[in-house]
Amino acid sequence: MDFDLGEQATDLRIQLRALIAAHIDDDFLGAFTDDPADLDVAQTFCRTLADAGLLTIAWPVEYGGGGGSVWDQTVVREEMWAHHEPRGAQYMGLNWVGPAIMAHGTEEQKRRHLPPIAAGRVIWCQGFSEPEAGSDLASLRTRAEPDGDSWRITGQKIWTSYASMAQWCIIAARVGSGTRHEGITMFLVAMDAPGITVRPIRSMLGPHHLNEVFFDEMSTGADAVLGQVGGGWSVIRTALAHERVGIARYARCERLLSELGRAMAPHWSELPPSLHTAWARALVQVRVARLLAYRTVHAQSAGEVPDVAASTARIAVTQCDQSVAEVLFAALDDECLEAGSTAPLHGAVEDHWRYAQAATVASGTIEVQRMIVAKALLAGARS
């Protein structure tokens, strides 16, 4: 029993914090704000990380990565999210589009797509959810029809993050007349292809996060299929497994709880005792969420596919995100509605609260996670 991530992890954390301190302003709140300059900051920082060999530290060496452990990956995830994800949209390509291409792609697809991701020069989006297929992803209706040697894709995707800026999209479409998982096929499509229309959706999160994407007989070559025709569900499963541990929300929660006292000084000590205990409880909740995430990573490092542990961690982490948001708001009181660099903590608390509202929905709702946990529990029932 040892909860020390080790010297290598500590060194990596120090290195990442030094890079962030050198390249990212204190009041940076992520790439997707009302200030388009923040996008450029993120794009530049990705190349900085790539030059330092840190962007793909967890990728296998054969694909230009650092061959790092899942624990290295964990430290990167924590530090990036704690500092408002200065990789911007590119985390998606790094965390699972790249690995999915490694696992299911042809040599040509790997040669074409992996180097730009590793260099920090490409943004990917994912076309999974549809108006009629949210949590029930297997009911998706977007169709891919064979057209000689190529395919024509028609349908609508929704909630597609970064679609307005992405160069590529990994999209799930149905081939043939199958139902549910049958026929689902993954395609890698260029977002500038004719037949694709992106329509932004206004949200409380800020720009670029949510879009509708329409495919109108969009033509793509046979080489766009990732994996087997009809074999898309296993690609999706790979992707979701990565995504469920993908965001270290607890790390930002802990950073904000840490900074709150300093930011509010000297008034911090004058707060009602109930706010102090709420703050301490939040710190405990953050620790528990982190430890549950580590349990999943530990299982991954042993080569397991920890579906139930991942869902357990996700429930804890996303709920932690929301309750910490409330504690922070309660402490700031009337100042909590202020936003931007003149607000308390440079607006980070206000930003966090808005993002936290989507935590229990994004990349798999908390209800779906509960179903997974309950199913496993009941499988062991004695009655």
Add this chain to the structure above:
Amino acid sequence: MNPDLPEEAVALRASADAAFAALGSVDAARRAEEDPGVRSGEVLSTLRELGLDDLDPRLDAITLAAAAALCEAAGRVALPSPVAAMLVRDQQGRPTAVVPDRTSRVDHGDLLPEWRVGTLDGRGGVAVAGGIRLGTRLGPFVTDLELTDDLVAPPLSDVLLQLTLTCWTVLGTVDRAVELAVDHVAGRVQFGKPLSAFQSVQFQLADAAVAVAGLRELAAFTLWRLDVAGADARADVLALRLHALEVARSVLRTCQQLHGAAGVCDEYDISVLTRMVQPALRLPCGVERAASALVAAIDADGFDGLFLHGTAGR
């Protein structure tokens, strides 16, 4: 990084589970309520056969984990015995109890002649069993001890160790409570189908299981912190205590509710588990006082994590 308990601890837990099952599991607690002598008889003998007297959790990390695992097994059956207190003995073999500020109120305080008692703020001494058992439904074996003139308090590290091991007992109880609830809803048919077919029931179970899983990780983490930081792990131990109390409150409530009326009937284990764990949840202090103590400890000592916390910040 390895969050798993060492093999030795897992093995001891399995042996203890088997030995406590041989005692009749929760029936041992039912028998002890009828005849308190059961505790000093068959229950204590069973603990001795499991190696209670040779287990010193202060020895090393493995023995510490083994002690925790024994407490967990005891909690799973509401074993009528102050296992955590007996594991933290002084040189004279006296068990260590952490007591409230006002009274030396101790679960199973009547079971042993002399105790070493300490408060969270460092007072204490040697106490003897003088008073009578409360004998109530929620504290059948709770006894008020009398302090003697020996006022040397136990070291803080022992106080923290006892609190931590008690949390492992609570962990055992809530873990078992979820199992009982799962079995009950899978077997109980209403509206023509098992209760487990209702999603509202499934979601309650899932939330309870997530809470217990989190408590388990925190309990293991706290053992590690105790091992590497000793008395400096005060905030960590208080964090575990606070969390254990909150998890117990919500998980036991859910599991009782899912049992319906059976949840408050003593022929069902969930009712006995819920009653027998109350002294551990209320002594030496309940949830709000634990939270206040945690605030003070973080302020003074910091709180281990990814960022600095408290004025001392660590």
